[in-house]
Amino acid sequence: MPLFEWDGSLALGHELIDAQHKSLVELVDQLHGACLDGAEGSDPRSVLMALYKYTMFHFSEEERLMKQANYAEYAEHKAEHDTFVSKLDALAVQAKQGRADIGQETLKWLVAWLLNHISVVDKRLAACLPKG
Numbered sequence: 221m222p223l224f225e226w227d228g229s230l231a232l233g234h235e236l237i238d239a240q241h242k243s244l245v246e247l248v249d250q251l252h253g254a255c256l257d258g259a260e261g262s263d264p265r266s267v268l269m270a271l272y273k274y275t276m277f278h279f280s281e282e283e284r285l286m287k288q289a290n291y292a293e294y295a296e297h298k299a300e301h302d303t304f305v306s307k308l309d310a311l312a313v314q315a316k317q318g319r320a321d322i323g324q325e326t327l328k329w330l331v332a333w334l335l336n337h338i339s340v341v342d343k344r345l346a347a348c349l350p351k352g
């Protein structure tokens with residue numbers, strides 16, 4: 221059973237941002253799948269690095285759109301992104317040291333953060349952007 225699934229209620233009506241959020245949700249769910257006991261196939265460490273890279277890409281895209289639009293809440297929004305990146309940074313350091321023990325608490329934190337960020341903070345941003 222998936223931990224985190226994309227559903228239409230997360231869509232913000234901005235094509236680029238929605239597509240990227242869908243990919244992020246899929247990567248978090250893949251990470252959950254790779255961390256299940258006895259999971260075969262994906263290595264949690266490689267999924268974590270893919271999530272890390274995609275997150276950096278997505279945040280830089282949103283930050284670019286915010287700058288382009290002279291978005292008033294840029295600093296607060298970027299500070300939220302930085303919180304998530306710090307968490308992934310810490311997990312990536314652990315993974316590089318061979319400790320890829322991404323537990324349920326961590327996965328729940330990632331899901332809760334993303335849900336809140338998309339449905340509150342990104343929603344506010346999308347409402348101020350031209351559709352694209």
Ligand SMILES: [Fe+2]
Nearest residue numbers: 282337341342
């Ligand atoms: Fe964001």
Ligand SMILES: [Fe+2]
Nearest residue numbers: 241282338342
């Ligand atoms: Fe976002």
